[in-house]
Amino acid sequence: MKIAIASGKGGTGKTTVSVNLYYFINKLITSDIQLIDCDVEEPNDALFFAESHLVSEKKVFQLVPEIDTEKCTFCRKCADWCEFNAISIVKTLQFAKINPDLCHSCGACIVACEFGAITEHQQPLGVISHFDTGIGKGLIEGRLKIGSAMQTMLIKEVKKNTRDSAKVTIYDAPPGTSCPVVETVADADYIILVTEPTPFGLHDLKITVELLKDLQKPFGVIVNKAGLGNNEIYGFLNENQIDLLGKIPFSKEYAAIYATGNMLNDIPQEIESCYTGILDRLNIKTGLK
């Protein structure tokens, strides 16, 4: 069973929920569980496992094409084929170059070129690390090379490096509703949307709900920081018959513990009972147990 934790708005508590579900599912349901940090632009799940150690690290590359101006006739066919406007050709200046920051490594230009002027070269994309956390089957994290915009490509690679046979896989998704989120939830069996009861939280939740309806994915909502903001979010969930999996109360003390990285040490009783309730409702929806 693959469960993705997504949100829309950033900072609602995706990481908090992902790390806690990983911890509690391991404790209460199965130790055949892995946590996958798909927020490759700023992965932070590993921060909450101070005792963990790195098992393996793998550098990942993307193929970026280059144009040989000796062979190039400046016909522009490759530039016309490029969906991402990554190729600049100026015939009068005998100039032909590919911008690796715009290139999505689709390979169309190589097919387009009739003169064999384009070849592919490896360029670093990021690093995939596997940590033994002492909990379940560990944590796998993707870390994108700073400056790269190819999150989706790295998330795909991260998923290829996870164990497909694990009983439970938790994907901690990036914020937003764009391609990296779509990629993260694409193969998930169920999606948990973490939101907060604020106008921003509701606004972005609505967009994410639309996305998941489009993708025809089953999902439920956890309201984190309950007690902040207002009650409009509950009205929205009711009207749209969206499952509320649980509420996690706002607590300044708990936020302070999170900030020190000690979230999994001395878990408050109140928080623990939130997650046991969430797991019960998740079980009804997904048959997790």
Added chain:
Amino acid sequence: MKIAITSTGNNSTAKFDTRFGRSSWFCVYDNETGNIRFIENDNKNLSGGAGTKTAEMIAELGVKQVISGDFGPKAKSLLEQLKIQMVVLEERDLSIQELLNRIKN
């Protein structure tokens, strides 16, 4: 030498456009012949690569110097490679005519 100015419209009464890649028009002035042309920027609504495509377009026009409010990092890098000089103007409220007068004087 051909000089390009980013413009919000197709004539010299139009305001200077402070963006490069997503500028609506370009005023191309040839200071040797005195010729002035306005060229629409078809790249302004591209979802990505507007800056580099626009740099490519003005290079094809033979422009050697371009005046705008700002240049994005990808456009900047390409314009450098194409040896087109960038001039950044911080004044926002100028018309193309006022700019042309400054260049001519």
